[in-house]
Amino acid sequence: MLHAQIAARAFNTPLLVEPSKAMAFLSGLGPRILGRRVELAEGVDSEDGAASLPARAGILAGNLTERLQQHGNAPYPVVDGIAVIEISGVLIHRGGWIGQSSGQTSYEGITAQIEAAARDPSIRAVALEIDSFGGEVAGVFDLADQIRVLRRNKPVWAFVAEHAFSAGYALASQADRILLPRTGAVGSIGVVVMHADLSGQLDQDGVRVTLIHSGRHKVDGNPYAPLPESVRDDIQREIDVLRFLFAETVAAGRAGRLSQEAALETEAATFRGTDAVAAGLADEVIDLARGFAGFRQMISSTPPHSSIRAQRVALPQNRQEALMAQENQPDDSIQETEADVMENAEGENDAADAPASPTAAPKPPAATSAAVVPVASQPSNLAELSVQLREAAAEIAEIAAQAGRLGIAIDAAKALREGTAPEALRKLVLQRASAAADARDIVAAPPSAVLPKSVESPIVAAAKKAASAGSRG
Secondary structure, three states, rough: EEEHHHHHHHEEOOOOHHHHHHHHHEEHHHHOOOOOOOOOOOOOEEOOOEEOOOOOOOOOOOOOHHHHHHHHHOOOEEEEEEEEEEEEEEEEEOOOOOOOOOEEEEEHHHHHHHHHHHHHHOEEHHHEEEEOOOOOOOOOHHHHHHHHHHOOOOOOOEEEEEEEHHHHHHOOOOOOOOEOOOOOOOOEEOOOOOOOHHHHHHOOOOOOOOOOOOOOOOOOOOOOOOOOOHHHHHHHHHHHHHHHHHHHHHHHEEEEEEEOHHHHOOOOOOOEEEHHHHOOOOOOEHHHHHHHHHHHHHHHHOOOOHHHHOOOOOHHHHHHHHHHHHHOOOOHHHHHHHHHHHHHHHHHHHHHHHOOOOOOOOOOOOOOOOOOOOOOOOOOHHHHHHHHHHHHHHHHHHHHHHHHOOOOOOOHHHHHHHHHOOOHHHHHHHEEEEEEHHHHOOOOOOOOOOOOOOOHHHHHHHHHHHHHHHHOO
């Protein structure tokens, strides 16, 4: 494979790749810039013993998903109903193979696995195992959208081992939850374009390249001349737009945890370990083997064909505090603590359902107080409870914002402290809005000082007199 084919992917095209990795690539490619061969093992046996397919994939016909269906192959390993999809190395567009090949993973290969997992009823969840410094822009955002759609029906967790930079993070950010080890790093929400100026070297070698072209912008960014300022500005505008789209995609995947503005404010920095969690780019620092074991336990304890996405829990304040107090305790105490919390929840629910004693104070209306609500389905581990609490908090904040636009004041912080269920809070807002609308329809006006007072009809007066006399007689 000639270097020109590699250079076409690397130079003068936007890349979602961590800059140091891009510079390392540029340094390695420099000595071969004039056409020497680069040894890329393509078409040879891969690590798993399967022959790599050509680096081509049809978008409109003959795609990988159809090939998989024809041959009945499982494109990923499956552990306890969880499809494990590996995303590693350089991420490229139109690579016609599944998994890693010659240090590359194709978006088409990942897409085929995502589609297969979505259609397979035996697959109950998906784990993305990510170790990538990024790759090409082309294809990454469409794939990100597919992952976000998949997680509506099946849980998707991302396990970063050890890097999820740029395009790698664009995909990781679409998962329900991002886990990374202490040394793991994520981020680099930015875009880079590399331009090689060979004009000086060509002058030394006595080589002059003449580009005959039609169209003023046809040869913009060519490597045989210094980069004009106007062309540089055009490239800068293009990658600024792509960075905005990148941040928008991340915000869609990390809704409630990282906004588009916050993603842009990272200025393409990378974050490691606990710093990534603090910045909102990840959810938990944990040994990945333990994290995956927790994911397996959560999936195995969930009844088949039930949607984890539908499990919403509104916990009273004391249960929230108990969960948060245990977040940093050793693993051997987590299960016991969670069991105690859920046992307390059951006790509270039983007490709420018991008949009231004669001396007990009357219960407040359900619409105004939902501090104690039944738990629809009990999650199996602390991680899932945390996810559900964040979802409930985000929904309550959204309800409060909508109420504010209607002129109804809702204290979201108080609702969270009291464990008010989003459904109860929404009902309360509707009741207040209805009452406000009814009040606007009733107008009280004092008697007019200008208009004459109405005089009773003589017929009505006679009727009243006759009725009064009849009642006395």
